[in-house]
Amino acid sequence: MRETWGMRTAYCVESVRGAERALMARVPEGALMQRAAAGLAVACGQLLGRVYGARVVLLVGSGDNGGDALYAGARLARRGAGVTAVLLDPGRVHGGGLAALRGAGGRVVDAVVGGEGRSGAGAGGGGDADSGGAGSGSGRGAGSGAAGFGSGSVGDVAEGALAVVGRAQLVVDGIVGIGGTGGLRPLAGRLVRAAQESGALIVSVDLPSGVDADTGQVRGDAVRADATVTFGAYKPGLLIDPAREHAGAVRLVDIGLDAELAAYDRDLEALQYVDVDRLLPVPTAESDKYRRGVVGIVAGSARYPGAAVLAVAGALRGGAGAVRYVGPAADAVIARFPEALVFDGPPAKAGRVQAWVAGPGLGDDAARLRDVVDAEVPVLIDADGLRLVDHAAVRARTAPTLLTPHAGEAAALLGVSRAEVEAARLDAVRELAARYGATVLLKGSTTLIAAPGGGAVRVNPTGTSWLATAGSGDVLSGLAGSLLAAGLGARDAGSVAAFLHGLAARLAAEGAPVGAQDVADAVPLAWRDVRG
Numbered sequence: 001m002r003e004t005w006g007m008r009t010a011y012c013v014e015s016v017r018g019a020e021r022a023l024m025a026r027v028p029e030g031a032l033m034q035r036a037a038a039g040l041a042v043a044c045g046q047l048l049g050r051v052y053g054a055r056v057v058l059l060v061g062s063g064d065n066g067g068d069a070l071y072a073g074a075r076l077a078r079r080g081a082g083v084t085a086v087l088l089d090p091g092r093v094h095g096g097g098l099a100a101l102r103g104a105g106g107r108v109v110d111a112v113v114g115g116e117g118r119s120g121a122g123a124g125g126g127g128d129a130d131s132g133g134a135g136s137g138s139g140r141g142a143g144s145g146a147a148g149f150g151s152g153s154v155g156d157v158a159e160g161a162l163a164v165v166g167r168a169q170l171v172v173d174g175i176v177g178i179g180g181t182g183g184l185r186p187l188a189g190r191l192v193r194a195a196q197e198s199g200a201l202i203v204s205v206d207l208p209s210g211v212d213a214d215t216g217q218v219r220g221d222a223v224r225a226d227a228t229v230t231f232g233a234y235k236p237g238l239l240i241d242p243a244r245e246h247a248g249a250v251r252l253v254d255i256g257l258d259a260e261l262a263a264y265d266r267d268l269e270a271l272q273y274v275d276v277d278r279l280l281p282v283p284t285a286e287s288d289k290y291r292r293g294v295v296g297i298v299a300g301s302a303r304y305p306g307a308a309v310l311a312v313a314g315a316l317r318g319g320a321g322a323v324r325y326v327g328p329a330a331d332a333v334i335a336r337f338p339e340a341l342v343f344d345g346p347p348a349k350a351g352r353v354q355a356w357v358a359g360p361g362l363g364d365d366a367a368r369l370r371d372v373v374d375a376e377v378p379v380l381i382d383a384d385g386l387r388l389v390d391h392a393a394v395r396a397r398t399a400p401t402l403l404t405p406h407a408g409e410a411a412a413l414l415g416v417s418r419a420e421v422e423a424a425r426l427d428a429v430r431e432l433a434a435r436y437g438a439t440v441l442l443k444g445s446t447t448l449i450a451a452p453g454g455g456a457v458r459v460n461p462t463g464t465s466w467l468a469t470a471g472s473g474d475v476l477s478g479l480a481g482s483l484l485a486a487g488l489g490a491r492d493a494g495s496v497a498a499f500l501h502g503l504a505a506r507l508a509a510e511g512a513p514v515g516a517q518d519v520a521d522a523v524p525l526a527w528r529d530v531r532g
């Protein structure tokens, strides 16, 4: 699973379109679409295993996304597949693509009654009531300028179209790509549901139709693909939940866009093994414990001594030379980790510290937290610390600050609901970083790290649902604080910690539940895996 290549990057639609325009001016007309279609056809062939004789259905929308699907379908038809295009908007379809498919022997049916498909209302049954989808939302009517989608009632779907979808081995989702807004329209939703129910493999072209490319939001019905073949660059939505869950395995097809994209700012970055390897603080011959960094941990309380132990456990595995625990759980910490330095007074009097972690299990100890926030070294604030902290004091800090909320804590900081944060993680993390003048690591299904000055948001690629276990956040804050003390900047410390933490959970879990202590114990394995 180890990848040897570097940073994965994602660009917003505006940048991708700009780069595409620049490239299109230099290459023959239609060349980019042919590159895209060729890559798509190869990926479909690999998923099918055997192309000759395979039953392939293309769901074709009104734009170039449908064009990609049609040209790829033509390539598959020339290799012997039985390819049928279902036109969702027969009045607006990519002409060249349609001609190519027909020329290669592909069939074409209309999705709506009155086209080439036989007419018949309500075939397939049962779907009408839930055609609005879970997201019920705002996006559904948006973009109703797309002729044929907003207007057609669900009952208008042609029986012939549903029947071919039901028999397909592979369904290619060319409904919408980067030109899409809002969720699937009812007609498309009906066909997609039929595909999903049939058990066919579903491959999305560029993006799963219905998701938001730039934010990862899903505002209505959206395709759930087994794989997505994306062109030129990843789009943020392919890397951020909830859209990411819809994409399946994502494959990037090079259409020659990289040189043009260099003129644009990245929207997202996902560190890979080699990037993390380069960032890990590895001691040299001259290192002593102070040069390697001392991390101070202000965590735990009489009620929650375990949070102190777990934060120290994370900190001991993060590369700092020493861990100094400050608080009332010193006995519990020493019993488990005799190598920790402990002190039960105010942090300001605790001795030398290069970075502080404050908050896990802290209870209501606002005084100790204030001491830490006033310190002129990097500070990580988590959990209870996020609830107690004086926001103006955070904004006034001059040394780096790293806030590590989960969605619920982020919601409280922003004054919105947890569901709103979960639905729009990228917006939430950017907004928090701007508002608090701090680097923010938003934990969850896709952990994101945003710096206060803007720039690319980091997305952690190693996350796993095994991390959804009590205390795992305490380990993460200790680990990230330790990396801060070892000299990493806040954005790097947060992203490297999230990477190691996710990897450690995977290595510890191996398919079975693990506790936070197991995750901490597996962090050295993750280091070795990265350095290996």
Ligand SMILES: NC(=O)C1=CN([C@@H]2O[C@H](COP(=O)(O)OP(=O)(O)OC[C@H]3O[C@@H](n4cnc5c(N)ncnc54)[C@H](O)[C@@H]3O)[C@@H](O)[C@H]2O)[C@@H](O)CC1
Residues within 6 Å of the ligand: 020, 021, 024, 032, 033, 034, 036, 061, 062, 063, 064, 065, 066, 068, 143, 145, 146, 147, 149, 175, 176, 177, 178, 179, 180, 181, 182, 183, 184, 185, 188, 205, 206, 207, 210, 231, 255
């Ligand atoms: N621009 C380029 O150079 C390339 C573009 N390519 C493909 O072109 C796509 C973009 O094509 P387009 O700009 O034509 O846009 P799309 O094909 O993504 O969308 C077409 C139209 O669908 C309508 N629409 C919007 N939301 C909808 C919804 N929820 N349901 C139904 N219809 C909706 C709109 O009228 C929109 O203009 C990319 O995603 C990619 O697949 C590739 O061929 C590679 C090269």
Ligand SMILES: [K+]
Residues within 6 Å of the ligand: 065, 173, 174, 175, 176, 177, 204, 205, 206, 207, 208, 209
């Ligand atoms: K698509």
